[in-house]
Amino acid sequence: MNVLEQLMHDKGWSYYQLSIEYGKLEHPSLSPAELVKKYSTNVRKAVRNPENARFDTVKKLAEILGAELVIKVKS
Numbered sequence: 001m002n003v004l005e006q007l008m009h010d011k012g013w014s015y016y017q018l019s020i021e022y023g024k025l026e027h028p029s030l031s032p033a034e035l036v037k038k039y040s041t042n043v044r045k046a047v048r049n050p051e052n053a054r055f056d057t058v059k060k061l062a063e064i065l066g067a068e069l070v071i072k073v074k075s
Contacts, residue, residue, distance in 0.1 A: 002047075002048075002050060003050075003062075003067070004046070004047045004050055004058070004061055004062065004065065005047060005048070007062070007065035007066070007067055008047065008065060011065060011066070013065070015040060015043060015044050015047070016036055016040070018043050018047070018061065018064065018065070019035060019036045019039045019040040019043045019044075020032045020035050020036060021064045022035075022039050022042075022043050022060060022061060022064060023035025023036070023038060023039040025060055025064075026039070042057065043061065046058055046061055047061065
């Protein structure tokens with residue numbers, strides 16, 4: 001289980017709920033059903049494999065779940 005999956009588990013959220021919250025950031029005027037239809041596949045893929053998802057998508061998902069995405073520079 002990766003960090004995003006763990007955050008979802010800890011909050012008791014489903015992909016459905018996360019898709020709605022993510023969609024509200026992108027298109028606040030759409031209904032929950034429309035948001036799920038539009039964003040559920042993207043959200044599911046990003047949560048399951050964040051290494052291959054767009055940075056801004058992962059950042060938004062982390063923030064929705066109450067986390068902060070931090071970049072650590074190796075020296």
